[in-house]
Amino acid sequence: KKPPRQPEPLSFRISNPSQITRKQLSVCAFDLKQRYKPIRPNGKPRGVIMLSDSTPEELEEDLVVVRTPYLDGEEEAEPPEPFEWAPPGHAEYVAPEVPKESDKTDEDVAKKDDKKDDEEMEDAKPSVE
Numbered sequence: 001k002k003p004p005r006q007p008e009p010l011s012f013r014i015s016n017p018s019q020i021t022r023k024q025l026s027v028c029a030f031d032l033k034q035r036y037k038p039i040r041p042n043g044k045p046r047g048v049i050m051l052s053d054s055t056p057e058e059l060e061e062d063l064v065v066v067r068t069p070y071l072d073g074e075e076e077a078e079p080p081e082p083f084e085w086a087p088p089g090h091a092e093y094v095a096p097e098v099p100k101e102s103d104k105t106d107e108d109v110a111k112k113d114d115k116k117d118d119e120e121m122e123d124a125k126p127s128v129e
Helices: 106-124
Strands: 036-038 051-053
Touching: none
Parallel strands: none
Antiparallel strands: 036 051
8 A cells, every 4th residue: 555645845945056957947046044145135046146144243163164185196287388379360370280191090080980970860860841
């Protein structure tokens, strides 16, 4: 025998608002009964949200110092060599070198084959008019 079905809650709190989908935005609202409140309480709960402390005189027990992660013996990567870039069409634009057919690797050939397959699949799709 199945247990009786529990009614769905009218509201609930989520710990990570970045998981809200676009369709859920219209029914989401901030909880204004907490210490840290959004500066724009009528705004949508998405993107970067600036907060204000409603009780700054209290100790901040919830906040912690963020430490840089330990790299476990790994060395930091070397920075790239300096370069100058100009957009295509600019007087100082230099076109990238295209590898010769003899210089191509197996990976380059595989990418070209994949692109060709994609184009063939696109051509094979029925057109809708």
